[in-house]
Amino acid sequence: MADITDQSGPMLAADGRPLKSSLNRALRRQKLRALALIAPLLIFIMVTFIAPIADMLFRSVENQIVSDTLPRTTETLADWDADSGEIPPPEVFEALYTDIFVAQERKLHTRLGSRLNYELSGVSSLFRKSGRRVDDIGEVYQDQFEDLDDFWKDSETWNALMGSDDWNAAQIQWDEGSDDPQPPFEPREEITGLLPQTAEIFQIFADFVQREDEDNLADEDPWELVYSALYTDLIQTPDLSGYGGPGSAELLVAMSAVPDFETVDHAAAFEDIDEDWHSIEVWQTIQTYSPDFTSGYFLNAVDMKKSPDGPEMRPDDEQIYIKLFIRTLIMSLAITGSCILLGYPVAWILANLPARTANLLMILVLLPFWTSLLVRTSAWKVMLQQQGVVNDTLVWLGLVADDSRLALINNQTGTIIAMTHILLPFMILPLYSVMKTIPPSYLRAAKSLGATNWTAFWRVYFPQSVPGIGAGSILVFILAIGYYITPELVGGTTGTFISNRIAYHISSSLNWGLAAALGTILLALVLGLYWAYDRIVGIDNVKLGG
Amino acid sequence: MPSERNLTNHETRHSRPAQVNRLRPAAEFALLLIKQRRKRAEATGEPLLADIKSDSAFVEFERVQKSYDGENLVVKDLNLSMPKGEFLTMLGPSGSGKTTCLMMLAGFETATHGDIRLAGKSINNIPPHKRGIGMVFQNYALFPHMTVAENLSFPLEVRKMGKSDREAKVKRALDMVQMGSFAGRRPAQLSGGQQQRIALARALVFEPELVLMDEPLGALDKQLRETLQFEITNLAHDLGITVVYVTHDQTEALTMSDRVAVFDDGRIQQLAPPDQLYEAPENSFVAQFIGENNTLEGVVKEIQNGHALVQLDDGELITAKPVNVSAVGERTRVSIRPERVEYKPDRLSDQAHMLDAEVLEFIYMGDVFRTRLRVAGSDSFVMKCRNAPDQARLKPGEKLKIGWLPEDCRALDA
Ligand SMILES: Nc1ncnc2c1ncn2[C@@H]1O[C@H](COP(=O)(O)OP(=O)(O)O)[C@@H](O)[C@H]1O
Ligand SMILES: [Mg+2]
Numbered sequence: 001m002a003d004i005t006d007q008s009g010p011m012l013a014a015d016g017r018p019l020k021s022s023l024n025r026a027l028r029r030q031k032l033r034a035l036a037l038i039a040p041l042l043i044f045i046m047v048t049f050i051a052p053i054a055d056m057l058f059r060s061v062e063n064q065i066v067s068d069t070l071p072r073t074t075e076t077l078a079d080w081d082a083d084s085g086e087i088p089p090p091e092v093f094e095a096l097y098t099d100i101f102v103a104q105e106r107k108l109h110t111r112l113g114s115r116l117n118y119e120l121s122g123v124s125s126l127f128r129k130s131g132r133r134v135d136d137i138g139e140v141y142q143d144q145f146e147d148l149d150d151f152w153k154d155s156e157t158w159n160a161l162m163g164s165d166d167w168n169a170a171q172i173q174w175d176e177g178s179d180d181p182q183p184p185f186e187p188r189e190e191i192t193g194l195l196p197q198t199a200e201i202f203q204i205f206a207d208f209v210q211r212e213d214e215d216n217l218a219d220e221d222p223w224e225l226v227y228s229a230l231y232t233d234l235i236q237t238p239d240l241s242g243y244g245g246p247g248s249a250e251l252l253v254a255m256s257a258v259p260d261f262e263t264v265d266h267a268a269a270f271e272d273i274d275e276d277w278h279s280i281e282v283w284q285t286i287q288t289y290s291p292d293f294t295s296g297y298f299l300n301a302v303d304m305k306k307s308p309d310g311p312e313m314r315p316d317d318e319q320i321y322i323k324l325f326i327r328t329l330i331m332s333l334a335i336t337g338s339c340i341l342l343g344y345p346v347a348w349i350l351a352n353l354p355a356r357t358a359n360l361l362m363i364l365v366l367l368p369f370w371t372s373l374l375v376r377t378s379a380w381k382v383m384l385q386q387q388g389v390v391n392d393t394l395v396w397l398g399l400v401a402d403d404s405r406l407a408l409i410n411n412q413t414g415t416i417i418a419m420t421h422i423l424l425p426f427m428i429l430p431l432y433s434v435m436k437t438i439p440p441s442y443l444r445a446a447k448s449l450g451a452t453n454w455t456a457f458w459r460v461y462f463p464q465s466v467p468g469i470g471a472g473s474i475l476v477f478i479l480a481i482g483y484y485i486t487p488e489l490v491g492g493t494t495g496t497f498i499s500n501r502i503a504y505h506i507s508s509s510l511n512w513g514l515a516a517a518l519g520t521i522l523l524a525l526v527l528g529l530y531w532a533y534d535r536i537v538g539i540d541n542v543k544l545g546g
Numbered sequence: 547m548p549s550e551r552n553l554t555n556h557e558t559r560h561s562r563p564a565q566v567n568r569l570r571p572a573a574e575f576a577l578l579l580i581k582q583r584r585k586r587a588e589a590t591g592e593p594l595l596a597d598i599k600s601d602s603a604f605v606e607f608e609r610v611q612k613s614y615d616g617e618n619l620v621v622k623d624l625n626l627s628m629p630k631g632e633f634l635t636m637l638g639p640s641g642s643g644k645t646t647c648l649m650m651l652a653g654f655e656t657a658t659h660g661d662i663r664l665a666g667k668s669i670n671n672i673p674p675h676k677r678g679i680g681m682v683f684q685n686y687a688l689f690p691h692m693t694v695a696e697n698l699s700f701p702l703e704v705r706k707m708g709k710s711d712r713e714a715k716v717k718r719a720l721d722m723v724q725m726g727s728f729a730g731r732r733p734a735q736l737s738g739g740q741q742q743r744i745a746l747a748r749a750l751v752f753e754p755e756l757v758l759m760d761e762p763l764g765a766l767d768k769q770l771r772e773t774l775q776f777e778i779t780n781l782a783h784d785l786g787i788t789v790v791y792v793t794h795d796q797t798e799a800l801t802m803s804d805r806v807a808v809f810d811d812g813r814i815q816q817l818a819p820p821d822q823l824y825e826a827p828e829n830s831f832v833a834q835f836i837g838e839n840n841t842l843e844g845v846v847k848e849i850q851n852g853h854a855l856v857q858l859d860d861g862e863l864i865t866a867k868p869v870n871v872s873a874v875g876e877r878t879r880v881s882i883r884p885e886r887v888e889y890k891p892d893r894l895s896d897q898a899h900m901l902d903a904e905v906l907e908f909i910y911m912g913d914v915f916r917t918r919l920r921v922a923g924s925d926s927f928v929m930k931c932r933n934a935p936d937q938a939r940l941k942p943g944e945k946l947k948i949g950w951l952p953e954d955c956r957a958l959d960a
Contacts, residue, residue, distance in 0.1 A: 444654050445687035447674040449701035450752065456675075459700070463691045 053523070060516035063294035066286065069112040070099040074290035082284045082308050093266035093277075097137055101225045102204060104131035106212065118511050119296060119305070120285040126276050137269045138224025141231045144261050151250040155221050161247040162202045164188045176216050185210060185217060190243050195233040201226050234258045284308065297517035321501070321518065325525070328498045331412060332480040338420045339427040339476045340469060347431035347468070352440070365428050373422065377489045380418040384408035384490070410492025418490045423479055427472035434468030470542040474533065478526055498522060603627040603663070604788055605651065605756060610660030612646050620646050622812035624660070628790070630755070633782050635791045637799040638809030639835070644792045647809075648758050651790065653677050664756065675704075680749035680757035680787075684764050686741045688733035694720070694744050695729040701752040719751040720744075722781065739770045746778065750785065757782070760792045775801050796836050800824065808832050825883075829870050830958040833881040840887070840927050842880045846871050846957065854957045856880055860923040864899045866957040877960035884916075886954040887929040889946050898949040903927070905944040915939065921948065 011019040067074045072095035080088045103109040113127030145152040152158075160168055163185055170183035185206035192199040202222065209220045234255045240248065270277035288306050289296060296306055303319040304311045313319070346365065350358050368376060383389045391405045400406060408414055438461060446456035484499040491500070498518060505515035533539070605628040612621040621643045628634050636644040649655040650662060653674030661668055669677055688697050698716040707715075720726045723743035733741055742762060749757050759778075763771040779802045782789045793799055799806045800820040808815045808823065808831070816823060816832045827833035830841065847863065848855040854868035856878060864880065871878045888894050889903070906925060907918040914930050917940055921927040929948060931937050940946070 439685065439687070441683045441685060441687040442689060444652070444674070445681065445683055446689075446700070447654075448652055448677075448679060448681035448758075449704065449748065450675050450678070451700070451704045452675055455704055460689050464689075 056516045056519050058516075059513055060297050060520045061293045061295065062513065063289055063296065064292045065112055065115050066289045067292055069103050069108050070096070070286070072096075073099045073286065077283065077287050077290065080283065080287065082280060082287060085280065087267070087278050087280065088283055090265070090267050092283075093270055096270065096277075097134065097228070097266050098201070098225060100127075100130055100134050101138065101223065102208075104134055105208060105223065114510065115513075116285055116289065118300065118514065119289060120281060122276065123282065123285065126274050126282065130270070130273050130277075133273045135224055137264055137266065138228045140262060140264050141227040142224045144257075145227050145230065145254065148254055148257055149250050151247060152227070152254075153221075155218060157247060157250075158202075158222050158226075159218060161245070161251075162188060162191060162199065162206075171218060182210055182214075182216065188245065190245060194238045194240060194243060195230065197229040198226060198233050201229040228264070230254070231258055231261065231263075297513040298521070300514050301517040301521055321498070324496075324498045324501055325521070327412075328481055329525075331416060331495075331497070332477050334416050335419045335423060335480045336427075336473050336477045338416065339424055340473065342420065343424055343427035343431055343472065344465075344469070347428050347435055350428070350432050351435035351438075362432075365425055368422065369425060373485055374489075376422060377418055377486045380414070380421070380490055381409060384414055384417065409490050410495065412491075412495040414490040414492070415487045415495035415497075418486050419480055419483060422486060423476045426475045426479060430471035430475065431465065431468040434471070435465055438464045466537075467542055470533070470537055474530070474542065477529070481526060482522065602629065604630040604632075604665055605790065606661075606663040607647070607651075608661045608663070610647075610650065610657045610662060612643070612650060612655065613658045619658075620812055621650075621657075624812075624814065626807060626814065626817065628788060630788055631786050633779065633789045633791065633802060633804045635793060635799040635803035635806045636809055637793055637796060637806050637835075638815075640794055642809040643812045644794075644809050645760055648760050648790060648792050652679055652681055652758055678752075678754050678756075680752070680754035682742075682745050682749045682757070682759040682762045684761045686733070686745040686762075688741055688744055688748070690733050692732075693729065694725070694731050694733070694736070697733070697744065698748050698751050701748065705752060715751055719747040722750070723747045723777070738766050739774065742766065742774060743777075746781070750781070750787070754787070756788045756790070758790045758792075761794065762791075763798065764793075764795075771795075771798070772801075778802065800836070808835060810835070826869075827881065827956065827958070830879045830881060830960070833879075833956070833958055838884050838928060838930075840882045840884060840921075840924075842882075842922050842924060842927075843960065844878060844880060846874055846876045846878050848874060853952065854878075856957055858922045862901060862922050864901070864955065865897075865952040866955040867953050869956045870958040878957045879960050881956045881958055882950050882954060884928040884930040885914075886950050887927075887948055888931075888950065889929065889948045891947075891949075894949050895951060897952055899952065899955075900947045900949040903929075903946055903948045905940045905942050905946070907942060908940050910939070919948065 013019045013022040015022070073092060076092045076095045077088055080092065100109055103112065109127045109131040110124070113124040116127070117124035142152075159171065163171070164187065167183060167186040174180065174183055176182075185203065187199050187203060205220075205223050205226060206217055209215050209217050213220075234251075235258050237255060240251055240255060243251070267278075276282050295311075299305055299311050301321050303314050303322050305314050346361075350361055350365070353361065381388075385391070386405045386407065386409075388408070390408060391400070394400045395402050395405065408417065442460050442464070443456050446460040447453070451459065481497075482499050483497060484503055487495055487497045488500050488503070491497070499522070502515045502518045502522075505511045505518070530539075605626070607624045607626040610621060610624040611619055613619050624647060626634075636647060638644050646655060650657050651664075653669070653672065657670065662670060664677065664679075688694075689700065692700065695716055698719055699712045702712040702715060716729070717726065720729060723746055725740060725743050725747065728736065728740065728744070733744070736744065745762065749759075762778075763774055766774065775798055778789075778791075791799075791802060800823070803820060805817060805819050806823050807817045810831050815835075816828045818826070818828075823832065824837050827836060833839050834841070842858050842864075844856040844858040844864075846854055846868070847857050849868050849871070852867070854866050854871060855863060856866050857863050858880070866878075866880050888898075891900075894900075901921055903919040903921045905917060906920055909916040909918075913933055915933060915937060917929045917931070918925075919927045919929055
């Protein structure tokens with residue numbers, strides 16, 4: 001070694017470059033080519049595996065629906081102190097009126113209702129009800145403006161007032177039957193300055209009509225909400241003297257009339273719709289879930305919930321997920337254990353038989369792979385039910401009485417039996433391929449050294465087959481912990497896994513966030529166990545083959 | 547790094563004698579060794595084991611037969627008797643049933659018929675682990691998940707020996723094979739030769755009286771093999787253990803053994819000390835299998851007081867020693883060792899029979915000259931001459947007369 005390190009400076013290639021960079025250059029082409037070869041698979045995996053997982057991780061914390069649907073409410077609600085014991089101030093209800101009105105027009109309020117219902121039951125119906133009746137609130141102002149002047153009745157006059165001259169000209173020219181797109185609404189600048197809220201709401205209204213409903217703006221009467229906004233603007237007595245455009249006279253009349261208008265108490269109006277709007281709990285929930293990201297799904301997934309004092313456990317009768325996780329873990333371990341017990345001797349026989357016989361038996365081991373999972377699981381239903389083959393046999397043998405047939409299905413026993421059968425090949429195959437590489441001479445050597453059959457097996461053969469057990473166990477355990485179909489079919493209520501709950505949230509309750517959080521926890525759990533396994537047994541000790 | 551340096555030193559130190567002798571044809575070298583051993587035995591007055599005619603057989607095979615499939619006999623009729631302390635080698639081509647015999651002795655195969663006795667007791671029904679026979683396997687079979695020390699301590703542990711005793715014995719066994727500093731290593735961290743030493747130490751550590759070795763050196767390179775041949779023989783003799791050694795390498799067999807059993811076709815073809823085996827093969831298989839051999843085919847014309855007259859296929863008449871021929875008119879193969887062939891009349895006695903020969907090829911091999919000749923219609927007749935100052939280097943095409951002593955020319959079965 002000494003002679004190499006004695007040389008001063010780095011080694012040089014024949015052309016005088018440092019040997020290292022020369023080598024790197026030579027290897028780069030090879031690397032690029034290798035990369036090109038795996039690129040299709042890499043892309044496929046990114047799209048079908050990494051991306052969905054990333055999406056799941058995102059969904060488990062994502063919570064933009066609240067602030068997206070109720071932007072004004074969440075903003076004004078931020079200052080409200082839930083501990084004060086008082087309902088939020090009137091601005092919040094005004095904001096809520098605006099938000100719910102827009103949301104119900106866009107039919108988004110029910111989605112938000114379902115979302116918040118996960119956190120507080122009853123919110124869903126509260127939102128649905130409010131969506132239906134929110135129109136009534138604005139009608140008070142609409143009626144009063146319309147009584148004042150017909151100008152306020154007509155969509156044409158509204159458009160002339162709110163839209164710029166250019167846009168009005170274009171809109172009139174536009175032929176609804178033609179293929180040309182409807183000219184997008186442009187606000188009149190003076191009005192935007194004078195009547196900011198009205199302009200804002202009208203813009204939303206115009207966008208909604210033109211883009212989402214794809215109707216002609218000229219045919220649509222403005223929302224009740226627009227009248228409320230107009231009232232809010234006019235009651236501030238803006239300086240209308242500089243404005244001389246369409247409707248300037250009507251605006252002046254209206255401005256002088258609004259102080260005498262009958263007003264709406266939004267807080268009372270909402271209480272009228274549903275008294276839950278005056279429940280602190282509802283507002284607390286909205287406030288807690290206002291941020292764009294939330295730990296709520298994760299807390300939910302471990303039977304906790306958010307409260308003003310931080311996370312706390314749910315009441316005992318609502319706790320299900322931790323129990324379910326523990327049950328999933330224990331049952332997966334039981335399945336892995338029974339796979340080892342049943343698979344080890346089979347693998348041993350396969351590895352020690354002459355090749356011809358072993359191949360035949362191997363086909364029998366693989367046979368289940370060629371049968372539909374559904375068929376196999378259904379077969380177990382037939383076998384294990386109370387009047388099934390197994391029970392019949394036991395009764396016939398006199399092992400159990402006819403009136404006390406064993407419950408072997410729709411419970412944990414059923415799941416363990418069926419899944420052990422289904423996952424057994426995943427245990428046998430790695431065990432077999434590891435055992436195949438253990439030469440019989442080791443056992444002979446041990447016996448020649450004086451070991452009994454059992455000692456020779458336990459001290460010499462078994463330790464060398466441990467890598468196979470490790471590989472099989474990891475395979476079976478990880479497959480089992482995420483298994484869905486079999487527990488669903490034979491598990492009943494006590495034999496289901498966390499994955500069944502995840503599936504329920506994805507397809508039935510549509511609580512995808514919670515499903516994602518449960519899935520994420522499951523993923524973390526598997527990775528954690530894998531890490532622990534690596535720590536305890538060592539992942540180098542896992543062999544899938546020679 | 548330092549350990550590897552150790553290893554190289556270690557192995558070169560032991561292989562030096564082999565290196566010096568590399569050019570010497572192996573079989574002759576083996577014979578030389580045996581002669582030395584014989585001389586030593588004569589000097590010290592000890593009897594050479596090979597010469598003891600045993601009354602007290604330690605290992606005995608009696609009419610043993612073995613068939614795996616119920617159709618073919620792999621071992622046909624094995625009779626063998628070994629005294630205690632003997633180093634016996636089973637030598638034979640691959641598939642001749644050597645391993646099978648060894649496995650029957652170790653207890654991993656059962657004899658289909660016959661009796662195997664160890665120290666006078668039939669062991670047919672004793673399971674392998676109770677036989678107390680040490681065994682060295684061809685692939686060493688060191689337990690990969692145990693260190694060297696654990697491997698060695700295994701047979702002691704299963705014998706329920708105390709910890710301190712175990713450690714002392716393991717240490718002694720490791721020192722015995724010069725591997726004392728490797729106790730903490732795993733088998734995978736050792737070279738082939740080192741593994742072999744450990745396997746040997748493991749087979750010896752529980753002090754068995756009988757040790758079986760199945761081609762233990764088969765996977766090693768030539769130099770290492772020769773080194774270990776010495777070490778194994780010396781160890782066996784020092785410890786006074788009985789060894790049954792299996793090999794298909796005749797040099798190994800001749801070098802190491804007190805007696806060699808030549809196997810072919812499921813039978814022992816000849817069981818004899820190495821020198822007898824080489825110099826007095828009893829049938830043409832043994833003659834062909836051990837060392838280099840010239841054969842000439844012919845018919846027996848006459849058998850008379852220890853001499854046979856053989857008419858070779860080209861009509862030439864020669865005198866030979868009848869070994870495996872009994873009747874006149876029988877076909878025979880005459881066997882002559884290449885180094886017993888001479889072409890200088892002054893080196894031959896009067897009785898030597900002379901034949902015409904033509905040089906086909908001359909090979910300079912350093913210590914010997916190897917000349918291929920055409921003799922009596924055979925193109926593969928070989929003559930070996932020592933490289934001496936007066937030795938001529940023959941040229942292809944040269945015609946000469948060769949000859950040998952009648953007792954060096956053995957008439958064997960055809
Ligand atoms: N376990 C076995 N089953 C069947 N035939 C075997 C078995 N072991 C050896 N044989 C056959 O027995 C014969 C002798 O084998 P073996 O004893 O291993 O010979 P050797 O060791 O001299 O090479 C061979 O023909 C071999 O094919
Ligand atoms: Mg063999």
